[in-house]
Amino acid sequence: MFKKILLATDGSEHSLRSAEHAIKLAIQFNGTVDVVYVVDARTSKSDVLHYVDKYEVKRERQEKIKPVLTLLESSEIDYKVQILHGEPGPSIVDYANKHDFNCVVVGSRGLNNLQTMVLGSVSHKLAKRVKCPVLITK
Numbered sequence: 001m002f003k004k005i006l007l008a009t010d011g012s013e014h015s016l017r018s019a020e021h022a023i024k025l026a027i028q029f030n031g032t033v034d035v036v037y038v039v040d041a042r043t044s045k046s047d048v049l050h051y052v053d054k055y056e057v058k059r060e061r062q063e064k065i066k067p068v069l070t071l072l073e074s075s076e077i078d079y080k081v082q083i084l085h086g087e088p089g090p091s092i093v094d095y096a097n098k099h100d101f102n103c104v105v106v107g108s109r110g111l112n113n114l115q116t117m118v119l120g121s122v123s124h125k126l127a128k129r130v131k132c133p134v135l136i137t138k
Contacts, residue, residue, distance in 0.1 A: 008104065014138075023075045
């Protein structure tokens with residue numbers, strides 16, 4: 001049922017909890033996990049200005065999601081990492097819809113009602129626009 005799982009992460013505590021749920025699903029259904037980390041334009045520009053070497057930029061981005069990758073490595077499930085560029089919500093929606101996932105797992109940031117109304121949230125955008133089930137963890 002959930003053989004191909006997309007885990008949207010930013011390395012936060014919320015995404016660690018999401019990773020735990022994605023791992024449980026992958027184990028239960030003998031599935032794989034694709035980890036997606038999105039670099040927005042501001043972060044991308046800062047990275048390019050701060051680091052001279054493109055390999056150093058990649059290492060820094062991997063470092064941000066290292067706790068999630070450590071969980072996945074210890075679970076011994078198959079996974080791969082994809083770093084995308086753009087606005088997180090639309091980038092993840094586009095990637096999920098183009099790659100035929102069975103489930104998307106994402107953490108909730110815990111925004112209050114006003115923040116969600118004004119800012120929107122990545123998890124809300126995914127729930128509304130992804131064409132497969134979305135598991136939002138708190």
